[in-house]
Amino acid sequence: MIADALLRAENITRSYGNTPAVRAASLSVTAGEVLAIMGPSGSGKSTLLHCLAGIFTPDSGEVWFDGRRMDTLDDARRSELRRTAFGFVFQFGQLVPELTVTENVALPLLLGRAKRKDAHARAASWLERLDLAKLGGRHTGELSGGQAQRVAIARALVTRPRVVFADEPTGALDSLTGEHVMELLVGLAREEGVTVIVVTHDARVAAGADREVVVRDGKVTDPYATGIVR
Numbered sequence: 001m002i003a004d005a006l007l008r009a010e011n012i013t014r015s016y017g018n019t020p021a022v023r024a025a026s027l028s029v030t031a032g033e034v035l036a037i038m039g040p041s042g043s044g045k046s047t048l049l050h051c052l053a054g055i056f057t058p059d060s061g062e063v064w065f066d067g068r069r070m071d072t073l074d075d076a077r078r079s080e081l082r083r084t085a086f087g088f089v090f091q092f093g094q095l096v097p098e099l100t101v102t103e104n105v106a107l108p109l110l111l112g113r114a115k116r117k118d119a120h121a122r123a124a125s126w127l128e129r130l131d132l133a134k135l136g137g138r139h140t141g142e143l144s145g146g147q148a149q150r151v152a153i154a155r156a157l158v159t160r161p162r163v164v165f166a167d168e169p170t171g172a173l174d175s176l177t178g179e180h181v182m183e184l185l186v187g188l189a190r191e192e193g194v195t196v197i198v199v200t201h202d203a204r205v206a207a208g209a210d211r212e213v214v215v216r217d218g219k220v221t222d223p224y225a226t227g228i229v230r
């Protein structure tokens with residue numbers, strides 16, 4: 001129900017030059033919900049996710065977060081919102097190779113002007129929850145793909161965000177590792193009451209979500225309405 005939406009896109013459109021990527025898409029997510037976005041490659045999933053997360057602004061349409069219009073905020077306010085309310089997990093972790101695991105997880109807190117000691121303590125407690133306590137001093141290049149994605153999850157959750165956006169977080173992992181990473185992300189998000197929006201190709205990933213939608217040609221379709229899910 002729209003009235004209960006924590007995050008909502010209404011009729012949004014986004015093109016790259018003459019290439020339309022998202023075409024009049026509408027989507028809403030309630031607080032605490034785990035939503036999977038599926039759909040073929042090139043259908044507009046990443047662009048839609050970036051619009052929902054305030055990384056891109058749509059060319060037309062509206063994005064609302066927590067009762068406030070988001071797409072009309074200026075860049076500084078949108079990046080402030082991203083830093084304080086959102087967490088991100090991407091396909092290739094996007095960890096900072098020059099930093100240790102602990103430093104990577106502490107980074108969003110330090111960007112929020114937390115004290116170094118507090119930031120490192122909170123990072124360490126998240127590393128523990130993700131079974132990474134022993135790897136805190138390592139550099140990220142020394143991690144396996146699954147370990148790197150667990151670090152990315154810790155970094156996404158450390159600021160206690162309202163929403164975590166994940167774009168194919170298991171796309172570069174073998175299926176067993178991917179399943180484990182997804183279980184951790186969804187399990188911890190549920191414990192923390194964090195809303196998750198995850199783009200995925202993997203039906204098993206989507207199976208762990210509360211709800212799934214399918215993006216086709218830049219439009220969001222309800223799989224139940226279209227018979228994609230029986």
Ligand SMILES: Nc1ncnc2c1ncn2[C@@H]1O[C@H](COP(=O)(O)OP(=O)(O)O)[C@@H](O)[C@H]1O
Pocket residue numbers: 016019020021022039040041042043044045046047048
């Ligand atoms: N930076 C870009 N420049 C030009 N076209 C792009 C760019 N990023 C994506 N596109 C195009 O926009 C469409 C949607 O892309 P994307 O949102 O990445 O889809 P998906 O995540 O579902 O694979 C595709 O046709 C893609 O080629």
Ligand SMILES: [Mg+2]
Pocket residue numbers: 045046047167
């Ligand atoms: Mg994509």
